Amino acid sequence: MLAQSPASARNQALTGAAAALRARADEILAANATDLAAYDGLPALRDRLRLDRRRVEAMAVGLEEIAALPDPLGHVMAQWTRPNGLLFRRVSTPIGVIGMIYESRPNVGADAAGICLKSGNAVILRGGSDSFHSAAAIHAAIQDGLRAAALPEASVQIAPGRDRAFVAAMLQASGLIDLIIPRGGKGLVTRVQAEARVPVLAHAEGLCHTYIHAAADPGMARRIMANAKMRRTDVCGATETLLIDAAIAPNLLPAIVADLGGLGCEFRADAAARAIVGDLPTASEADFHTEWLDRVLSIRVVAGVDEAIAHIAAHGSEHTEAIITEDAGVAEHFLTATSSAVVLWNASTQFCDGGEFGFGAEIGIATGRIQARGPVGVEQLTTFRYQIRGTGQVRP
Amino acid sequence: MLAQSPASARNQALTGAAAALRARADEILAANATDLAAYDGLPALRDRLRLDRRRVEAMAVGLEEIAALPDPLGHVMAQWTRPNGLLFRRVSTPIGVIGMIYESRPNVGADAAGICLKSGNAVILRGGSDSFHSAAAIHAAIQDGLRAAALPEASVQIAPGRDRAFVAAMLQASGLIDLIIPRGGKGLVTRVQAEARVPVLAHAEGLCHTYIHAAADPGMARRIMANAKMRRTDVCGATETLLIDAAIAPNLLPAIVADLGGLGCEFRADAAARAIVGDLPTASEADFHTEWLDRVLSIRVVAGVDEAIAHIAAHGSEHTEAIITEDAGVAEHFLTATSSAVVLWNASTQFCDGGEFGFGAEIGIATGRIQARGPVGVEQLTTFRYQIRGTGQVRP
Numbered sequence: 001m002l003a004q005s006p007a008s009a010r011n012q013a014l015t016g017a018a019a020a021l022r023a024r025a026d027e028i029l030a031a032n033a034t035d036l037a038a039y040d041g042l043p044a045l046r047d048r049l050r051l052d053r054r055r056v057e058a059m060a061v062g063l064e065e066i067a068a069l070p071d072p073l074g075h076v077m078a079q080w081t082r083p084n085g086l087l088f089r090r091v092s093t094p095i096g097v098i099g100m101i102y103e104s105r106p107n108v109g110a111d112a113a114g115i116c117l118k119s120g121n122a123v124i125l126r127g128g129s130d131s132f133h134s135a136a137a138i139h140a141a142i143q144d145g146l147r148a149a150a151l152p153e154a155s156v157q158i159a160p161g162r163d164r165a166f167v168a169a170m171l172q173a174s175g176l177i178d179l180i181i182p183r184g185g186k187g188l189v190t191r192v193q194a195e196a197r198v199p200v201l202a203h204a205e206g207l208c209h210t211y212i213h214a215a216a217d218p219g220m221a222r223r224i225m226a227n228a229k230m231r232r233t234d235v236c237g238a239t240e241t242l243l244i245d246a247a248i249a250p251n252l253l254p255a256i257v258a259d260l261g262g263l264g265c266e267f268r269a270d271a272a273a274r275a276i277v278g279d280l281p282t283a284s285e286a287d288f289h290t291e292w293l294d295r296v297l298s299i300r301v302v303a304g305v306d307e308a309i310a311h312i313a314a315h316g317s318e319h320t321e322a323i324i325t326e327d328a329g330v331a332e333h334f335l336t337a338t339s340s341a342v343v344l345w346n347a348s349t350q351f352c353d354g355g356e357f358g359f360g361a362e363i364g365i366a367t368g369r370i371q372a373r374g375p376v377g378v379e380q381l382t383t384f385r386y387q388i389r390g391t392g393q394v395r396p
Numbered sequence: 397m398l399a400q401s402p403a404s405a406r407n408q409a410l411t412g413a414a415a416a417l418r419a420r421a422d423e424i425l426a427a428n429a430t431d432l433a434a435y436d437g438l439p440a441l442r443d444r445l446r447l448d449r450r451r452v453e454a455m456a457v458g459l460e461e462i463a464a465l466p467d468p469l470g471h472v473m474a475q476w477t478r479p480n481g482l483l484f485r486r487v488s489t490p491i492g493v494i495g496m497i498y499e500s501r502p503n504v505g506a507d508a509a510g511i512c513l514k515s516g517n518a519v520i521l522r523g524g525s526d527s528f529h530s531a532a533a534i535h536a537a538i539q540d541g542l543r544a545a546a547l548p549e550a551s552v553q554i555a556p557g558r559d560r561a562f563v564a565a566m567l568q569a570s571g572l573i574d575l576i577i578p579r580g581g582k583g584l585v586t587r588v589q590a591e592a593r594v595p596v597l598a599h600a601e602g603l604c605h606t607y608i609h610a611a612a613d614p615g616m617a618r619r620i621m622a623n624a625k626m627r628r629t630d631v632c633g634a635t636e637t638l639l640i641d642a643a644i645a646p647n648l649l650p651a652i653v654a655d656l657g658g659l660g661c662e663f664r665a666d667a668a669a670r671a672i673v674g675d676l677p678t679a680s681e682a683d684f685h686t687e688w689l690d691r692v693l694s695i696r697v698v699a700g701v702d703e704a705i706a707h708i709a710a711h712g713s714e715h716t717e718a719i720i721t722e723d724a725g726v727a728e729h730f731l732t733a734t735s736s737a738v739v740l741w742n743a744s745t746q747f748c749d750g751g752e753f754g755f756g757a758e759i760g761i762a763t764g765r766i767q768a769r770g771p772v773g774v775e776q777l778t779t780f781r782y783q784i785r786g787t788g789q790v791r792p
Contacts, residue, residue: 004733074732082754086743093735095765174589178765193570199595199766220788227790335783336470337400339489347482347786356791357782358478369491369574369779370595370767383765386753387731390743392616394623395752 002155003094003120007071009149010117014067017145018060021110024141025056031137032106039130041104048104049130059110059138062361063145066114069360072378073120087389092382094120096178099170100363101126101192103184106134112181113142113156115363119381124177126159126167128184171196181364181376186291201376203367205291206236206319208349211308211334213325214247218255220346221324225256227348228322230263234293236365237320237352241288241298243308249301250276257299265295272301288315305330309337316340318367320352320374341366341373398551399490399516403467405545406513410463413541414456417506420537421452427533428502435526437500444500445526455506455534458757459541462510465756468774469516483785488778490516492574495566496759497522497588499580502530508577509538509552511759515777520573522555522563524580567592577760577772582687597772599763601687602632602715604745607704607730609721610643614651616742617720621652623744624718626659630689632761633716633748637684637694639704645697646672653695661691668697684711701726705733712736714763716748716770737762737769 002010021028032051039046075092082088098121100112109125116123127135139158146153159166170177174197182192182202189204210228212221228239244253249272257267257277268283280299287298288311302308305323312321322344323334331345342352352374354362359377366372372380398406417424428447435442471488478484494517496508505521512519523531535554542549555562566573570593578588578598585600606624608617624635640649645668653663653673664679676695683694684707698704701719708717718740719730727741738748748770750758755773762768768776 003735080754082752086747086752088753096735194593197590199764217788223788223790231791331785335785339399339492340781342782342784344784345786347784347789348791350791351482351784351786351789353791356478356482357484358476368595373780374782384769385736386738386770388738388740388743388747389727389731390741390747392613392619393743393747394619395627395744395746395749 002117002122002151003096005120005151007073009151010120011067013117013145013149013151014063014114015145016148017114017142018063018067020141020144021056021060021063021138024137024144025053028056028134028137028141029053031133034133035131041130045104049106049134051106051134055107059107062111063114066118066361066378069118069378072118072382077384084393085391086393089387089389090384091387093385095381095383096121097176098123098381099126099173099177099180099198100124101167101170101180101182101184101188103128103188104130106131106138108183109135110138110142111361112363115361115378115381117155119378121381122155122157124157124159124170126170129162132162168195171198174198179371183364199371201364201366201368201372203236203317203319203365205317206238206352206365207241207289207291207315207317208237208239208320208352209241209243209308209312209316210239210322210324210349211243211302211305211312212245212248212252213305213323213327213330214245215327215330216248216252216324217326218248218252221252222255222259224322224324224346224348226259226263228350229260229297230265230295231348231350233295235350237350238293239297239322239349240290240292241300241315243300243302243311244273246272246301246303249273253277253299260297263295265297267297267299269299270301273299276301291317305334309334312338312340319365320344320349322347322349398513398518398547399492401516401547403469405547406516407463409513409541409545409547410459410510411541412544413510413538414459414463416537416540417452417456417459417534420533420540421449424452424530424533424537425449427529430529431527437526441500445502445530447502447530451503455503458507459510462514462757462774465514465774468514468778473780480789481787482789485783485785486780487783489781491777491779492517493572494519494777495522495569495573495576495594496520497563497566497576497578497580497584499524499584500526502527502534504579505531506534506538507757508759511757511774511777513551515774517777518551518553520553520555520566522566525558528558564591567594570594575767579760595767597760597762597764597768599632599713599715599761601713602634602748602761603637603685603687603711603713604633604635604716604748605637605639605704605708605712606635606718606720606745607639607698607701607708608641608644608648609701609719609723609726610641611723611726612644612648612720613722614644614648617648618651618655620718620720620742620744622655622659624746625656625693626661626691627744627746629691631746633746634689635693635718635745636686636688637696637711639696639698639707640669642668642697642699645669649673649695656693659691661693663693663695665695666697669695672697687713701730705730708734708736715761716740716745718743718745
């Protein structure tokens with residue numbers, strides 16, 4: 001049984017699956033070619049579906065890296081003894097069965113299967129209809145790994161067809177599936193969140209803010225902003241809104257606009273920002289609620305840290321926010337009073353990533369308040385059990 | 397704001413509320429008399445609704461005990477530095493807004509408010525219709541405490557009337573309520589679990605097992621069984637089913653039946669048990685799925701630990717199970733392979749209680765796999781935030 005299997009068996013399944021991905025590369029690419037030939041979606045999204053030898057190798061390396069992580073199961077998270085002599089231990093255990101619902105990138109299935117296997121959880125994979133044959137070929141390689149480790153093949157299952165009713169059934173499968181993790185666009189995630197009768201770990205969007213405080217180091221602020229907005233614009237940790245103190249904006253905002261404009265960024269600015277940098281387009285209130293995921297930045301000038309915190313509370317998605325300041329007291333206030341899953345001081349919001357956290361791999365990022373927040377790695381896919389050792393104690 | 401209030405303010409509100417409960421005792425008892433006069437439910441449940449000076453004092457002492465607990469907020473749960481110099485901290489924070497739905501015991505409202513306040517969570521209390529006036533009088537005392545500590549009165553809210561639509565609205569209030577905790581009978585809890593669009597921490601039932609292994613100390617087994625079944629029969633940690641090894645049953649089962657029978661217990665026994673103690677009523681398969689909450693014990697003879705584990709997996713509610721044995725290897729196997737929230741070795745299942753765990757207070761017991769399991773105390777009503785401190789790092 002997977003939940004009680006030794007780490008060695010789970011790791012053997014992972015390295016075996018990596019080897020099988022390489023051995024089955026031709027087969028996986030042929031399946032992917034079938035998917036690509038049938039693809040009739042947005043041309044811009046076609047590349048997400050495409051696999052090549054490099055991407056297959058990256059999936060295999062990803063599984064090997066997960067195998068090399070420490071075992072997250074069986075940790076004694078807390079231990080104490082009561083006056084009556086009872087020894088209490090809180091021990092990490094698998095959650096159970098994870099339902100993974102994802103869109104077109106087929107490699108997400110391999111990553112998710114690897115993270116679930118490592119953490120002793122069974123997983124049911126339901127990829128996008130577009131990637132059906134690719135997902136099945138990847139699944140076959142993972143089954144090879146499970147067989148090589150003598151673990152149940154049912155540990156990693158795949159939706160049997162493209163019927164959308166299967167997703168609906170997963171969302172209703174309370175008692176059979178313990179946790180649903182959707183990965184994809186806001187439409188997919190919000191539908192899952194609205195319809196699921198099973199707990200969900202997810203983020204519907206990453207409307208991340210960088211706040212430049214009056215006491216920011218201007219050079220650092222410019223370097224961080226260029227990275228936070230423009231390193232990649234299509235990731236959930238990209239900054240979507242710049243909040244900048246009125247005291248520093250006249251000196252700093254023109255340089256930031258020049259930096260980012262030079263990288264191809266457009267702007268949506270409030271009146272105060274436009275008074276400083278004249279030819280910026282006007283931001284609407286809706287713009288400040290928009291996750292651009294593109295080369296666009298909303299800009300608002302604020303009076304200070306509390307106005308920045310209030311703006312984030314009103315417009316943010318509880319994902320990731322950063323403050324740039326040399327004032328440690330203001331930074332601590334921001335780090336404490338901002339309720340987002342991840343808050344940074346003097347660093348780029350694009351660090352919100354399981355790899356950058358040192359988790360080795362992530363299955364998604366959570367912005368809810370329950371079970372886990374921020375990047376979800378193998379440790380966040382565990383729960384716990386209390387083991388109590390006695391010597392015949394009865395309760396008075 | 398409650399979430400960022402210092403522990404001193406939250407503790408002051410708790411001790412202030414305790415003082416107000418005492419000061420308003422007459423008013424609370426008068427409100428309770430109004431509820432009792434209007435009561436038209438089951439006579440057996442009438443006592444749950446009744447308050448007296450002793451019960452009001454117990455509520456006040458309970459709040460003072462919660463005030464004396466360590467602050468669960470702001471703990472650095474983990475800390476590490478990455479090679480790029482970023483300092484990561486995982487810090488405990490409140491969950492947000494808790495929705496507490498409970499049945500007739502009015503004191504549950506005071507306990508729940510206290511635990512939520514201590515953990516920095518706002519709470520919306522919706523007690524049973526029967527206890528409407530009692531709950532309102534208790535709520536008024538808690539408001540006194542909040543005012544004395546200059547915390548927002550909205551930190552502890554009460555349903556404005558007895559309209560059942562309010563419960564339905566709470567269950568749908570995703571984004572407004574972060575967590576629902578129902579306390580009451582199986583009917584209430586299963587309805588909440590089925591209808592909620594908000595995460596739920598609860599147990600619908602506690603179908604707890606005590607397994608007596610062949611290598612049990614017979615005297616210890618008898619003492620623990622008497623306590624596990626009969627100390628109180630109406631609590632969720634009471635043992636409902638005895639599993640006993642065939643190797644020890646002929647010697648031990650007659651004594652256990654005599655012990656428990658002498659305390660007024662009835663039995664439902666499988667064929668093997670009836671072959672040992674002849675005049676026991678026959679257990680149906682349904683009996684092994686029944687949480688008696690009464691002076692009734694189901695009995696099944698098993699071949700060994702793995703049959704016991706399999707029986708629990710098929711019939712249990714993932715609440716609390718115990719093994720009685722002197723064989724440490726068998727005990728470890730049971731503690732590892734039984735997936736319930738609480739597993740005990742050589743101790744009574746009735747220890748499943750926040751007070752007995754040393755939590756100081758509990759708001760309920762959870763049998764799900766997400767966020768918390770077992771007794772839910774102040775620590776389990778926290779979530780976390782990642783605070784990341786940098787020196788200008790940008791992501792490559």
